[in-house]
Amino acid sequence: MKGKPGSLYIHIPFCAKKCIYCDFFSIPFDETRAVRYMDSAVKELEMTRGRASALDTIYIGGGTPTTMPVRSLVMLVRKIKGSFEVADKAEITIEANPGTIDREKARALHEAGINRFSIGAQSFDDGQLRLLGRIHTSEETVSAIDAVRSAGVSNISIDLIYGIPGQTLDGWLHTVDEAVGLSPAHISAYELTPERGTPLYELISQGRIAKPDEESIVQMYYSAMEKLEAEGYGHYEISNFARPGFECGHNLNYWNRGEYIGIGAGAHGFIGGIRTRNICDVDKYIDATEVGRLPVEESSEISREDALKEAVFLGLRKMEGLNMTEIRQAFGVDIAAAAGELVDEGLLLSEGESLRLTRRGVVVSNTVIAELFERMEL
Numbered sequence: 001m002k003g004k005p006g007s008l009y010i011h012i013p014f015c016a017k018k019c020i021y022c023d024f025f026s027i028p029f030d031e032t033r034a035v036r037y038m039d040s041a042v043k044e045l046e047m048t049r050g051r052a053s054a055l056d057t058i059y060i061g062g063g064t065p066t067t068m069p070v071r072s073l074v075m076l077v078r079k080i081k082g083s084f085e086v087a088d089k090a091e092i093t094i095e096a097n098p099g100t101i102d103r104e105k106a107r108a109l110h111e112a113g114i115n116r117f118s119i120g121a122q123s124f125d126d127g128q129l130r131l132l133g134r135i136h137t138s139e140e141t142v143s144a145i146d147a148v149r150s151a152g153v154s155n156i157s158i159d160l161i162y163g164i165p166g167q168t169l170d171g172w173l174h175t176v177d178e179a180v181g182l183s184p185a186h187i188s189a190y191e192l193t194p195e196r197g198t199p200l201y202e203l204i205s206q207g208r209i210a211k212p213d214e215e216s217i218v219q220m221y222y223s224a225m226e227k228l229e230a231e232g233y234g235h236y237e238i239s240n241f242a243r244p245g246f247e248c249g250h251n252l253n254y255w256n257r258g259e260y261i262g263i264g265a266g267a268h269g270f271i272g273g274i275r276t277r278n279i280c281d282v283d284k285y286i287d288a289t290e291v292g293r294l295p296v297e298e299s300s301e302i303s304r305e306d307a308l309k310e311a312v313f314l315g316l317r318k319m320e321g322l323n324m325t326e327i328r329q330a331f332g333v334d335i336a337a338a339a340g341e342l343v344d345e346g347l348l349l350s351e352g353e354s355l356r357l358t359r360r361g362v363v364v365s366n367t368v369i370a371e372l373f374e375r376m377e378l
């Protein structure tokens with residue numbers, strides 16, 4: 001069926017404990033509420049059935065989905081398969097944090113059809129894990145990866161964070177080395193961002209801790225890039241690296257402005273040029289689904305200008321860049337002309353139909369993209 005999304009995201013907002021840097025929608029795990037929540041997610045799935053074509057990607061994210069009892073997660077995957085057609089080779093990911101996954105759980109999830117695990121390792125320095133408020137040690141990360149692998153899963157991704165207060169370049173490279181030593185198929189490396197309203201932001205504002213300086217952070221990024229590329233991980237998106245063929249299909253759909261269905265409290269969806277956001281409060285979300293109401297809180301049609309900005313912003317996140325011909329055909333905008341000076345300054349590279357960030361441009365991508373917007377005739 002053409003013209004319907006082939007991707008589904010399900011948000012599970014529960015975590016064992018809140019990390020100090022976290023501004024995702026997550027709340028402490030409480031079994032009774034979590035079980036009611038899962039029933040509501042299933043109701044929403046049933047209300048949404050028929051809105052997708054065969055699903056190529058399913059992503060169960062959070063929060064920490066693996067704080068949920070395994071039977072609830074298995075039931076959820078069965079309900080997805082009962083509500084939607086799922087392609088034979090669909091990529092089905094679950095986010096799992098060390099300390100919440102063992103071999104038995106991993107095997108049950110794999111048997112249910114989950115074939116990709118994204119593990120929140122963040123650091124292989126236990127002091128930094130404690131500082132971030134993570135519930136696990138680096139040894140538990142190694143055990144979690146062993147458990148998932150021994151359950152028969154080969155598509156494993158590891159998330160890492162750099163720019164942690166007190167982190168040195170050598171300390172970061174140790175984390176990258178440890179991650180590579182575990183031989184995952186995919187590694188994501190994100191800069192720690194102190195978001196307003198988080199305890200981390202407060203600690204930094206009060207001068208009690210400090211992030212490494214800008215130059216060190218840039219060095220951390222470059223050195224990870226070099227190390228991971230040398231180890232055979234292709235750099236395919238600003239923060240993402242994969243062995244050939246293991247790029248995350250679900251996220252590539254976001255960066256390609258593909259459509260997707262979002263299920264769960266706070267989940268976003270994008271269907272037919274309309275972006276939606278579900279109710280962010282778990283109890284109100286449950287109330288809505290219990291009376292058979294779709295729990296959508298916000299819904300907005302994307303204007304031509306916003307669609308163009310999204311296409312440029314998301315397209316440039318990919319290291320292969322965006323296709324200028326496609327942009328011209330879709331929006332009638334000559335992006336090559338707008339990019340001229342940024343190309344001359346060595347921040348963007350224009351090659352044939354593609355426009356992409358250079359090595360210099362990638363570390364200041366937000367500024368480059370903002371400048372490109374200013375020069376574009378919208």
Ligand code: SF4
Pocket residue numbers: 014015016017018019021022023024026062063064097120
């Ligand atoms: S585990 Fe992830 S979602 Fe949960 S509190 Fe920590 S950073 Fe946030």
